[in-house]
Amino acid sequence: xxxxxxxxxxxxxxxxxxxxxxxxxxxxxxxxxxxxxxxxxxxxxxxxxxxxxxxxxxxxxxxxxxxxxxxxxxxxxxxxxxxxxxxxxxxxxxxxxxxxxxxxxxxxxxxxxxxxxxxxxxxxxxxxxxxxxxxxxxxxxxxxxxxxxxxxxxxxxxxxxxxxxxxxxxxxxxxxxxxxxxxxxxxxxxxxxxxxxxxxxxxxxxxxxxxxxxxxxxxxxxxxxxxxxxxxxxxxxxxxxxxxxxxxxxxxxxxxxxxxxxx
Amino acid sequence: xxxxxxxxxxxxxxxxxxxxxxxxxxxxxxxxxxxxxxxxxxxxxxxxxxxxxxxxxxxxxxxxxxxxxxxxxxxxxxxxxxxxxxxxxxxxxxxxxxxxxxxxxxxxxxxxxxxxxxxxxxxxxxxxxxxxxxxxxxxxxxxxxxxxxxxxxxxxxxxxxxxxxxxxxxxxxxxxxxxxxxxxxxxxxxxxxxxxxxxxxxxxxxxxxxxxxxxxxxxxxxxxxxxxxxxxxxxxxxxxxxxxxxxxxxxxxxxxxxxxxxxxxxxxxxxxxxxxxxxxxxxxxxxxxxxxxxxxxxxxxxxxxxxxxxxxxxxxxxxxxxxxxxxxxxxxxxxxxxxxxxxxxxxxxx
Ligand SMILES: Nc1ncnc2c1ncn2[C@@H]1O[C@H](COP(=O)(O)OP(=O)(O)OP(=O)(O)O)[C@@H](O)[C@H]1O
Ligand SMILES: [Mg+2]
Numbered sequence: 001x002x003x004x005x006x007x008x009x010x011x012x013x014x015x016x017x018x019x020x021x022x023x024x025x026x027x028x029x030x031x032x033x034x035x036x037x038x039x040x041x042x043x044x045x046x047x048x049x050x051x052x053x054x055x056x057x058x059x060x061x062x063x064x065x066x067x068x069x070x071x072x073x074x075x076x077x078x079x080x081x082x083x084x085x086x087x088x089x090x091x092x093x094x095x096x097x098x099x100x101x102x103x104x105x106x107x108x109x110x111x112x113x114x115x116x117x118x119x120x121x122x123x124x125x126x127x128x129x130x131x132x133x134x135x136x137x138x139x140x141x142x143x144x145x146x147x148x149x150x151x152x153x154x155x156x157x158x159x160x161x162x163x164x165x166x167x168x169x170x171x172x173x174x175x176x177x178x179x180x181x182x183x184x185x186x187x188x189x190x191x192x193x194x195x196x197x198x199x200x201x202x203x204x205x206x207x208x209x210x211x212x213x214x215x216x217x218x219x220x221x222x223x224x225x226x227x228x229x230x231x232x233x234x235x236x237x238x239x240x241x242x243x244x245x246x247x248x249x250x251x252x253x254x255x256x257x258x259x260x261x262x263x
Numbered sequence: 264x265x266x267x268x269x270x271x272x273x274x275x276x277x278x279x280x281x282x283x284x285x286x287x288x289x290x291x292x293x294x295x296x297x298x299x300x301x302x303x304x305x306x307x308x309x310x311x312x313x314x315x316x317x318x319x320x321x322x323x324x325x326x327x328x329x330x331x332x333x334x335x336x337x338x339x340x341x342x343x344x345x346x347x348x349x350x351x352x353x354x355x356x357x358x359x360x361x362x363x364x365x366x367x368x369x370x371x372x373x374x375x376x377x378x379x380x381x382x383x384x385x386x387x388x389x390x391x392x393x394x395x396x397x398x399x400x401x402x403x404x405x406x407x408x409x410x411x412x413x414x415x416x417x418x419x420x421x422x423x424x425x426x427x428x429x430x431x432x433x434x435x436x437x438x439x440x441x442x443x444x445x446x447x448x449x450x451x452x453x454x455x456x457x458x459x460x461x462x463x464x465x466x467x468x469x470x471x472x473x474x475x476x477x478x479x480x481x482x483x484x485x486x487x488x489x490x491x492x493x494x495x496x497x498x499x500x501x502x503x504x505x506x507x508x509x510x511x512x513x514x515x516x517x518x519x520x521x522x523x524x525x526x527x528x529x530x531x532x533x534x535x536x537x538x539x540x541x542x543x544x545x546x547x548x549x550x551x552x553x554x555x556x557x558x559x560x561x562x563x564x565x566x567x568x569x570x571x572x573x574x575x576x577x578x579x580x581x582x583x584x585x586x587x588x589x590x591x592x593x594x595x596x597x598x599x600x601x602x603x604x605x606x607x608x609x610x611x612x613x
Contacts, residue, residue, distance in 0.1 A: 053486055055482065055485075055486070074485070074490075075482070075485040075486045076485045076486075076487075076488050076489055076490045076491075078486075079485070079486055079487055079488035080488045084486070084487075085486055087483065091480045091482060091483035092479075092480065092483070093475065093476045093479035093480055093483065093484070094479055094480075095475070095479055095596070095597050095598075096472065096475060096476070096479065100472055103469065103472055104469075104472055104473055104476040104484065104487055104489065105487045105488075107469050107470075107472070107473045107476075107487070107488065107489060108487070108488035108489065109488070110469075111468075111469035111470065111473075112468075112469070114470060114497065117465070117468050117469070117470045118461075118465070120464055124468065127469070128468060128469060131469055167483075167487060168487075170487075171487060171488055
């Protein structure tokens with residue numbers, strides 16, 4: 001038998017009152033996968049992320065990480081099991097510096113125990129130094145070395161998105177869920193982002209799931225794409241397959257038509 | 264990713280491991296302050312020296328509340344409750360055996376026969392405060408929202424009521440007077456140094472950073488693997504332990520404790536110190552605590568001569584409003600002033 005998939009979700013469902021925001025959602029991510037999740041506004045992409053990361057409890061369905069059943073587990077346990085994410089609306093620790101944000105991401109993995117911290121034992125100083133060094137390296141990798149000591153809340157939009165990715169990487173995750181990482185970035189920043197994601201995925205084998213409205217980006221970056229519409233998966237396959245799928249075209253054109261009607 | 268930023272590069276020194284220079288600066292500061300305390304003890308009236316002790320304990324209490332409310336972003340008003348518990352526990356333990364039997368008939372025999380010196384009494388007082396906080400925190404902190412403020416406010420009332428009515432052990436409303444005066448300015452000073460050093464080291468550790476992460480964005484902290492409930496309870500309990508010890512110290516400084524000694528008003532004053540100093544700023548809390556303590560003492564004769572009791576309270580409230588208008592995040596925000604930070608951490612971004 002082969003290795004268990006790093007993420008496996010089966011028939012996830014989320015209801016908000018009468019609204020079924022996510023319905024029968026399935027996901028299987030293996031090590032090294034790079035998958036796109038697309039769909040019109042309100043399709044349920046962020047809700048699916050919230051289910052996968054434990055932020056919302058599924059109304060039905062199961063989630064397992066590396067073969068371990070994690071259905072209903074709290075977000076911090078999901079994170080400790082190797083699942084990291086970024087947020088559509090950036091959520092940084094604004095008052096902390098860039099490197100401190102990244103250090104927080106590495107806290108669970110690298111920090112000394114509470115007792116060692118309170119007693120300031122040598123193990124505390126060693127752990128703290130390792131955490132700082134690792135975080136410093138990540139800050140360099142995301143290209144923010146010069147801004148390491150800056151307050152994260154004062155950074156530009158694009159840089160804040162980088163910090164979110166850096167913080168996620170500090171936990172050395174097996175899976176990274178990115179929610180619209182290119183939103184608000186200019187074209188050159190977007191190019192940097194794409195090559196960064198690709199490099200990270202290839203070098204360390206982190207499985208990546210990307211929600212993104214920029215179709216060029218998704219089609220260019222991802223090997224496999226899922227399409228969500230009104231909470232339901234309507235297609236899954238290679239970029240070419242998905243682009244030619246009648247249901248997908250209908251969903252996007254339909255949404256487009258509605259948007260135009262609203263405008 | 265490549266960058267093209269216009270900001271001048273910030274020099275980061277990744278080599279510094281143990282902030283030795285910070286440690287040396289801290290030791291020097293303590294030595295100089297000790298010399299000042301010694302000089303004060305020799306040269307000033309005992310009234311002023313007691314006042315100084317009071318100031319030290321108040322500052323320590325404000326800093327301990329900074330740990331709970333400032334670093335972790337909780338809104339606890341519970342300090343007076345934990346101080347009262349700590350003070351009574353310690354007082355019962357240090358009270359002379361010869362007088363205990365008649366004054367406190369409700370004490371179990373083994374307690375009535377026990378008389379401890381101040382240090383073990385303080386430790387037990389701290390443990391009692393911590394246990395109470397653990398219980399309250401466990402019940403309340405897992406809930407979302409602002410239940411903590413309400414619950415801790417209620418806790419003050421409950422503890423006061425208990426002290427008022429549990430006659431056999433607390434002597435009710437009259438309180439316990441004539442406590443052995445076991446605390447002098449050096450105890451107060453030592454406590455302040457300990458609390459500041461502890462809080463400072465916590466703030467600049469991964470644990471403290473994670474507490475601040477919870478304050479800044481709880482959901483993001485949680486999705487980064489941090490368990491907010493655990494850190495909140497931890498911060499609440501540590502604050503309560505320090506408050507209980509502080510309450511016990513104060514009682515043995517002024518040698519009396521009544522149910523009303525530590526009231527809701529004190530909770531207000533302590534919260535104001537934290538807010539004026541800047542939530543999470545240790546230096547700010549120290550400064551604000553000193554200023555407010557001195558102000559209220561200085562105004563006391565004025566209040567008495569004019570008959571305007573509560574004047575200092577009004578002024579404290581006005582100061583709060585002014586600071587909040589001009590600097591909504593307090594004097595120093597959640598950070599420490601750059602100079603202080605560099606001096607005691609040995610690095611810019613400690
Ligand atoms: N907490 C909530 N309570 C009630 N309804 C919600 C909640 N969160 C999301 N929804 C609804 O669920 C649906 C899916 O929303 P979701 O945010 O997952 O969409 P999305 O695909 O991420 O859209 P976008 O591309 O605009 O980010 C929407 O109709 C939204 O209004
Ligand atoms: Mg979304």
